[in-house]
Every structure is written in C-alpha cells, then in structure tokens.
Amino acid sequence: MKVIEEKWTRVTLYNIVDDLHRGSIQLEVYNNPEDEVKVYISNLWVLPEYRGQGIAKALLDKAEELAKTQTDEEYVYLCYWSADTPGGVYKYYLKRGYDDYKWGCPGEPIVMRKKLR
Secondary structure, three states: OEEEEEEOOOEEEEEEEOOOOOEEEEEEEEOOOOOOOOEEEEEEEEOHHHOOOOHHHHHHHHHHHHHHHHOOOOEEEEEEOHHHOOOOHHHHHHHOOOEEEEOOOOOOOEEEEEEOO
C-alpha cells in the first residue's frame, strides 16, 4: 500500500492506493474541535475487474489502522452514496463492525461509524 499524506489547515488527508493501482481509499482527519466528525473514511473504490479479491478489505484495513494510530478518537466514520455504490456494500460494512449513524434521504449520503477503541 502506498500512503500519500497531505496536511491542510483544518484536515490531514491520507490517500491510500494499492500497489498495482487497482483501488484506493481516503482517510480524512479533521483538527477543528468544533467538527462533529473528526475521522472520516471516503472514496473507497476498486476497479470492477478486481473486485472480490480482497483489495477493498486491505484498503479499509489500512485506513482503519491509520485512524487508530494517527488519532485518539473513539469512532471512525464513513460515508457512501447508495445510488453510486454496488449492491451488498451496506452488509459488507455491517460485517466490518460499522453501524448506522445517519441515514440520508434519497440523493443524500449514508453515514456509518465504527468504534476504534
């Protein structure tokens, strides 16, 4: 896995790409004490021809590991758009230990969270 760290004023972004560029994921760590969500996973994708080979699992594992080692937050959050996401993703996240945090209305994102500590 390749991790590219970008520090901005309010957020540090960790862009994680698998070694063969078959998929990627992004971890966002916010440092504004007023932000409700401090650690946020987004943009998990794997090229269709490589799905089912454990790439998404490895990417999500790495993002969760960084969330644990780079922050002291209790939860990591993730978001996805049901209309743009392959079927079965919700059940996959449940199996990974995420639970419902906020359900969006049609056209809005679904937000889930997982306890880190």
